[in-house]
Amino acid sequence: MALQEPKMRVMRRDDIxxxxxxxxxxxxxxxREYYERKIEAVVNSSNNINTSLVAELDGKVAGFIMGDVYFxxxxxxxxxxxxxxxxxxxxxxxxxxxxxxxDQFLTNMKGVGVKKIYTLVNWNDFSLERFFANHKFQPSxxxxxxxxxx
Ligand SMILES: CC(C)(COP(=O)(O)OP(=O)(O)OC[C@H]1O[C@@H](n2cnc3c(N)ncnc32)[C@H](O)[C@@H]1OP(=O)(O)O)[C@@H](O)C(=O)NCCC(=O)NCCS
Numbered sequence: 001m002a003l004q005e006p007k008m009r010v011m012r013r014d015d016i017x018x019x020x021x022x023x024x025x026x027x028x029x030x031x032r033e034y035y036e037r038k039i040e041a042v043v044n045s046s047n048n049i050n051t052s053l054v055a056e057l058d059g060k061v062a063g064f065i066m067g068d069v070y071f072x073x074x075x076x077x078x079x080x081x082x083x084x085x086x087x088x089x090x091x092x093x094x095x096x097x098x099x100x101x102x103d104q105f106l107t108n109m110k111g112v113g114v115k116k117i118y119t120l121v122n123w124n125d126f127s128l129e130r131f132f133a134n135h136k137f138q139p140s141x142x143x144x145x146x147x148x149x150x
Contacts, residue, residue: 018061063088
């Protein structure tokens with residue numbers, strides 16, 4: 001039987017359980033509070049554009065991508081975007097779901113005039129790094145600084 005094409009749509013508030021469950025499976029972390037805050041901000045269309053997407057397969061959320069658009073903020077003159085999280089349910093990995101999410105995300109970003117997209121990947125997360133490299137992401141000229149507070 002031919003594999004079904006995932007259906008892309010904008011993320012909604014009621015996707016929270018599916019998103020938290022997928023994230024828990026792929027990142028081994030429980031981050032409901034983080035996603036509650038994030039989804040609340042992305043679905044509140046009065047102060048930003050909802051860039052976040054989900055992919056549905058068999059009527060279920062199989063994966064998601066979440067990002068933000070910045071119109072000349074943080075001293076960055078050009079309109080830019082970030083990808084904050086991406087995740088695909090292990091049952092649906094390796095069949096192009098993340099690729100389709102990325103494709104749609106990039107199309108949407110081009111549509112709103114974004115010139116550059118930033119993301120952060122842990123240095124030893126090789127599979128995620130490969131996924132971004134396959135989509136032409138490169139090491140940035142900006143460097144990431146941190147300060148550990150006691
Ligand atoms: C990285 C991740 C998003 C990729 O999702 P995915 O849906 O499996 O990605 P894709 O299917 O588009 O691509 C994965 C591989 O499948 C291959 N593939 C794509 N479509 C395919 C198909 N129809 N048949 C066979 N292989 C296929 C791709 O070529 C790719 O191969 P590669 O990794 O060797 O380059 C997923 O593994 C994941 O969720 N990882 C955890 C990420 C994470 O930690 N998130 C939380 C913090 S941000």
